[in-house]
Structure formats: structure tokens, C-alpha cells
Amino acid sequence: MSDGYSKNTMTRNSKPPDLELYVKGVPFHLHNETLAKKSAKVTTLLECKKIDELRWILKDIDVEPTTFFLVVRFCYGYKIHLSSENILSVLCTAYYLEMNDDHISNNLLNKAVTFLEQRLLMSWNETVKALAVCSDKILDKISVVGLTEVFLDSLLEKALKDPSLLEYLTTLPLRLYEPLIQEASKHNVSVENLVESVYNYAKRYVFEKYSGDESVSRNKRQVLEAVERLLPHQRGAISCGFLFKSLKESMFLDASPDCRKGFEDRISKQLDMATSKDLMILLPNKVGGGAYDTNLLKTILQSFYSNYNVSDVSRFVSVARMLEEFLLDAAASDAGLSVETFKAFGEITFAASCDVLRYSDGIYRAVDVFLERHRDDLTETEKMEACRVLDCKKLSPEACEHASKNEKLPLRIVVQVLFFAQKQIQDKVAREMESVEDKDDDDDIEDMNKKLLRLDIESDYSEKREIENLECVVHCVKEKKEERKISVWREVKRKFGCMTSLTVDACNCHIKKRKKTYHHYK
Structure with a gap:
């Protein structure tokens, strides 16, 4: 390589070279006067007789030998090819090197700026390509001269006309990508385009296979923290799968507390929009293992219940069903799932579903699968511990x-099941009898209301007293029925430590919705 550089640079100068430069280990044998003709900086050093400094002239910038070769060729009068990769x-x-027109007309700096204006900035792809190959030192230099803003403004202008272009920015350095997306979010750019762009960026720099290299890990952490800052907070704007992946990576990479939160x-x-598959992302990888942080699930649930109130019935039900599916999937997929972890999952699931779903059949199915998966490696005591969530x-x-x-269940559990099965039959009979009484009460109320309508408002005092007595009876009957209702949402929030200023009246306003029966998962 050095012979090639020496041969090309000396062709148009018969004198022996009087300057030797090294660029990243590659030698260049050059002529002082040839460089000085194009470079004001070289001229100044020669006039001050600072030859030693001239030999280290390029130490302050991160220039590649191929780039310097182009500059040298220009100094020796050869035509050079500028492109988005080298410009x-x-x-x-x-x-x-101060190769400007003040030193000599039609100099290299003028040619580079002209190429930049007429070719590079006119094209989205060429601009992105040019910025993608820049080293940090080159980015520092273009920032000093104010070119960073020029590039970002050019890209932003094009992206505002066609927001889908934001999806094709995965090659940009983070220091350019983040401010560009931040600026785009301030304009009328759809959330979908912004999220898609951020997702693609995270997929390339965060979710790729971990190499174990500390510098790679540090870069991933920086990108992930930037991704969190760039993502919108609107409910449903981001897929649950992406959020769970990001949360898992934030823990693995030891990202900042703000990032994780x-x-x-x-x-x-949007926990009610998640699926069991999303929640399974948080389970430890089979390769590398690790313990599942059950407190993390509790924290997410506490936050979820704090965000919503009793009017969000369907969301409470969705979360309860999702947790039962997750418990079943975890029991089926992870042969290494310990009794302690399964029990912790089960307790969380039961707390979320016991006052929301009529039956806990999903938990039973999970217990059944867990016992089957560990049929040969659980003691009777451990089986009993696993069944405590039932x-x-x-x-x-x-x-x-x-x-x-079920032969897999401990005998004590089977006995309890038989006992409560018998009690279910008794309760069913009692409910049927109670429904007959309720029907009689409802008939009485209807008769009373009809009688009230027949009364003449202008009647004498005795008739008014009769109206008051009838209204009192109606009120007492209704009040007695309301006392039978249970504040479901108040109990759920209490279990997850996120009680609000919910009143009994507020809880009772959705009784009809709570009477719906949910038998099984699909």
C-alpha cells in the first residue's frame, strides 16, 4: 500500500520527497512545497520552520489512509472522485489543513462544499449514507463548523413531507438519530411512523444477539435509554411485546432507573391489552437461566390497578384471564420452574382473579399441568405447596x-374438593329459593309503584301519609338487596396495595356488570 501511495504522489514531481507522514501506520512520502501550495496550514508551519510539527499534522483528526490519499492526489494535480462515503x-x-480559496482559488474545501450542496443534501439516501460512515471525531468536526444542524434540517424537511422515511434511519449514529426523532415528534408526524422508526432502531442496536463485549453492552444501554426517551406515552401506541422486550433488556443491561420505570x-x-405470550418474555432465558423477579409483576399490577377505577370492568377481567393463561403457559413451558416461583405466580394470579372471575378453573388447570410436568420430582409436601394457590x-x-x-392431587386437596362440591349443591338450592323470594320482593315493589301512580296528589292528609309509608317500604326493600352486594374492585385494589379514595357507593354502581359469569379461558 505504501508503495502505491509513494508512486502516485511522486509522479508529477521529479525531486525526491522531503516529508514523511504516517496515517494510521501507513507511510506517505511527500513534498513540502506541493502540500504547501494547497494548504495554508502547511505553509504556516514551513514558514515558522516547525518541521517536526508538520510530521504530526494529522494526529488531531481521525482521517483514514484512503481519505488522505485523495487529499494528496488533489495536491499533486490529479482528479479525485468524491462520494457520499468519503465527502x-x-x-x-x-x-x-486550511485548503480554502483564500489560499488558492478552486481549492479542495470549495469543491467539497459544492458537492455537499449540489449532490449530497439533495438526496435523503445519500445524506443518510454519508452520516452513517462518520466516526465520532468526524462528527465532532462537522458539529464545530455547524454542519450537523444543516444535515438534520435537510433530513427533517424531507421526513415531514414523507414521514415513512423515518423508518429508514437505522444506520444513523445515536447522537444524530435521537435529536432528529425528537424534532420530528414536535411536528405533525404520526405516532405510528415515530414508533416504527424507534422500533427498527432498537431492533438493530438493542435486540440483536448479545456478544458479551462490554463496549457493545454499553452502547446497547445508551441506545435503549434513548429509545425510552423517544417513545410516546399514549396507551396502545406501542405493542405490548415491544415494551416487555425493552423492559427485560433494561434489567439485563442495567439501564438507568428512569429507563426501567x-x-x-x-x-x-395497557396491561389489559397484553397477552400471556407478552408476559412470558420476562421469564429467564433457557440459556443462562436466572431467577424471575416476581416483585416486578406485582409492581406492574399495582400500577395498573392504580390507573383505573370500578368503571373499567372489562380491563380487570382481561388482566385476570391473561394472568391465568400466563400461569398455565409458565407451568407448561418451563420444566425448571420451582415450586416457590410457581406458588408466587399463583398467589398473584388468584389475588387478581378471585373477586373478578366467578371461577378459578384457569388456576386449577395450571396446577394440574405443573404437577404433571413434575410428576417424578416433587415430594408430597412440595405438591401440597403448589396446590396452596387453589x-x-x-x-x-x-x-x-x-x-x-385427579390422581396427581394430594389426597387432602381431593377431600376438600369433594366437600365443596357438596356445598355447591346446597348453595345452588339456597340460591334458587332466594331467587323466588327476590321475585316476590320485586313483585311487591311493582305493585307498590302502581299504587303510588293511582293515588291522587291532591288528596287529603291520610292519602299523603299512605304515599310516604309506601315509599319507605320500597326504599327498605331495595336497601336490603343492596347490602348483599360485595365491593369487588375495592377488594382487588386492597390486595395489590393500591387502594384509592373509592367509596362504597361508587363500587356498587356496576353491580349488574359484576354478575356476569366467566367460566373458562379460551
Whole structure:
């Protein structure tokens, strides 16, 4: 390589070279006067007789040998080819060497700027390509001369006309990508385009396979923290899968507390939109292992219940069902799932579902699968521990029948199931009798209301007294029925430590919705 450089640079000068420069280990044998003719900086050093400094003239900039070769060829009068891959490096080198038109007309810096204006900035792809190959030192240099803003303004102008272009910025350095997306978010750019762009960037620099290199890990952490800052906070704007992946990476990469909390908050706002598959992302990888942080799930649930109130019935039900599916999937997929972890999952799931879903058949199915998966490696004591998440009172008649014949269950659990199965029959009879009484009460109320309508408002005092007495009876009957209702949402929030200033009246306003029966997962 050095012979090639020496041969090309000496062709148009018969004198022996009097300057030897090294650029990243590659030698260049040059002529002082040839460089000085194009470079004001070289001229100054020669006039001051600072030959030693001239030998180290390029130490302050990160120039590649191929780039310097282009600059040298220009000094020796050869035609050079500028492209998006080399233009910024050539421009910075020419700027550093003071190869401007004040020193000699039609100099290299002028040619580079002209190429920049007429070719590079006119094209989105060429601009992105040029910025993608820049080193940090080159980016520092173009920032000093104010070119960074020029590039960002050019890209932003094009992106505002066609927001889909933002999806094709994965090659940009983070120091350019983040301010560009931040600026785009201030304009009328759709959330979908912004999120898609950020997702693609994270996919390239964060979710790729971990190499174990500390510098790579540090870069991933920086990108992930920037991703969290760039993502919107609107409910449903980001897929739950992406949020769970990001949260897992934030823990693995030891990202900042603000970064982790940002992902947790976004998840909690739309937890009812998540699936068991999303939640499974947080389980430790089979390669490398690790313990599952059950406290993390509790934190997310606490935040979720704090965000919503009793009017959000469907969201409470969705979360309860999702947790039962997750418990089942975790039991089925992870052979290494310990009894302690399964029990912790089960307790969380039961707390979320016991006052929301009529039956806990999903938990029973998960217990059944867990016992089957560990049929040969659990003691009776451990089986009993795994079954502690079961509430036999919450099993449907079908589940009770299955459990009463389930040989995997401890005998004590089977006995409890049989006992509560019998009690279910008794309760059913009692409810049927109560429904008859309620119907009689409703008939009485209807008769009373009809009688009230027949009364003449202008009647004498005795008739008014009769109206008052009838109204009192109606009120007492209704009040007695309301006392039978349970504040479901108040109890759920209490279990997750996120009680609000919810009143009993507020809780009772959605009784009809809570009477809906949810038998099984699909």
C-alpha cells in the first residue's frame, strides 16, 4: 500500500520527497512545497520552520489512509472522485489543513462544499449514507463548523413531507438519530411512523444477539435509554411485546432507573391489552437461566390497578384471564420452574382473579399441568405447596368433577374438593329459593309503584301519609338487596396495595356488570 501511495504522489514531481507522514501506520512520502501550495496550514508551519510539527499534522483528526490519499492526489494535480462515503471525511481534512480559496482559488474545501450542496443534501439516501460512515471525531468536526444542524434540517424537511422515511434511519449514529426523532415528534408526524422508526432502531442496536463485549453492552444501554426517551406515552401506541422486550433488556443491561420505570409505566397503562405470550418474555432465558423477579409483576399490577377505577370492568377481567393463561403457559413451558416461583405466580394470579372471575378453573388447570410436568420430582409436601394457590370454593362443577378424580392431587386437596362440591349443591338450592323470594320482593315493589301512580296528589292528609309509608317500604326493600352486594374492585385494589379514595357507593354502581359469569379461558 505504501508503495502505491509513494508512486502516485511522486509522479508529477521529479525531486525526491522531503516529508514523511504516517496515517494510521501507513507511510506517505511527500513534498513540502506541493502540500504547501494547497494548504495554508502547511505553509504556516514551513514558514515558522516547525518541521517536526508538520510530521504530526494529522494526529488531531481521525482521517483514514484512503481519505488522505485523495487529499494528496488533489495536491499533486490529479482528479479525485468524491462520494457520499468519503465527502465528509475529505471536507473535514480539507478544513483542518486550511485548503480554502483564500489560499488558492478552486481549492479542495470549495469543491467539497459544492458537492455537499449540489449532490449530497439533495438526496435523503445519500445524506443518510454519508452520516452513517462518520466516526465520532468526524462528527465532532462537522458539529464545530455547524454542519450537523444543516444535515438534520435537510433530513427533517424531507421526513415531514414523507414521514415513512423515518423508518429508514437505522444506520444513523445515536447522537444524530435521537435529536432528529425528537424534532420530528414536535411536528405533525404520526405516532405510528415515530414508533416504527424507534422500533427498527432498537431492533438493530438493542435486540440483536448479545456478544458479551462490554463496549457493545454499553452502547446497547445508551441506545435503549434513548429509545425510552423517544417513545410516546399514549396507551396502545406501542405493542405490548415491544415494551416487555425493552423492559427485560433494561434489567439485563442495567439501564438507568428512569429507563426501567418508563417501560414499567407504559406497560401498566395497557396491561389489559397484553397477552400471556407478552408476559412470558420476562421469564429467564433457557440459556443462562436466572431467577424471575416476581416483585416486578406485582409492581406492574399495582400500577395498573392504580390507573383505573370500578368503571373499567372489562380491563380487570382481561388482566385476570391473561394472568391465568400466563400461569398455565409458565407451568407448561418451563420444566425448571420451582415450586416457590410457581406458588408466587399463583398467589398473584388468584389475588387478581378471585373477586373478578366467578371461577378459578384457569388456576386449577395450571396446577394440574405443573404437577404433571413434575410428576417424578416433587415430594408430597412440595405438591401440597403448589396446590396452596387453589381455592376449592372457586372451582366450577366441571372442574370439581375433574379434580375429584385427579390422581396427581394430594389426597387432602381431593377431600376438600369433594366437600365443596357438596356445598355447591346446597348453595345452588339456597340460591334458587332466594331467587323466588327476590321475585316476590320485586313483585311487591311493582305493585307498590302502581299504587303510588293511582293515588291522587291532591288528596287529603291520610292519602299523603299512605304515599310516604309506601315509599319507605320500597326504599327498605331495595336497601336490603343492596347490602348483599360485595365491593369487588375495592377488594382487588386492597390486595395489590393500591387502594384509592373509592367509596362504597361508587363500587356498587356496576353491580349488574359484576354478575356476569366467566367460566373458562379460551
